[in-house]
Amino acid sequence: MKNRIKITRIMLNMNQKELAKQVGVTRQTIGLIEKGEYNPTLKLCMAIAKALDKTLDELFWEVDDE
Amino acid sequence: MKNRIKITRIMLNMNQKELAKQVGVTRQTIGLIEKGEYNPTLKLCMAIAKALDKTLDELFWEVDDE
């Protein structure tokens, strides 16, 4: 489950802790999702997208399985 | 977690069983997701989107919480 969360977050000068707080999960969960080791729920994906001012497609589409 | 899966599926003349088979889940899981009672994983959302020839945004974006 690769994605563009990390690069987007860094471009917004946001750290993992702040993103985690905004979307209501822990710092560790954000770290694992960014690393592609988690398969997050749709609800969480949407919360992350909104926190980063992106859409689902911009963060998650066509970045998967390689 | 509302979405546009059901209407998209019907427009493709596909039944729940066939979609379920294509994405590797059960008919019941598709039914509950269509009804908005499940919060599916990103992986499953992407499988459904590809099976219906749509993107994540087309099926799930801005359909949520009301």
Place this chain on the structure above:
DNA sequence: AACATATGTAACTTATAAATTACGTAAAGG
């Protein structure tokens, strides 16, 4: 040197997505 911030990651627990089984209704066809 000591301390704070940001991140990676591992072990274990808890919450919940998804599977399984089973029952129901409604429509179409024989």
Place this chain on the structure above:
DNA sequence: CCTTTACGTAATTTATAAGTTACATATGTT
């Protein structure tokens, strides 16, 4: 009438997303 197809849904189990706690490193700063 009976059977099949498509769907809704409930109860229980299983798999896994996410939480918690803890320890690690690298960087910066005082």
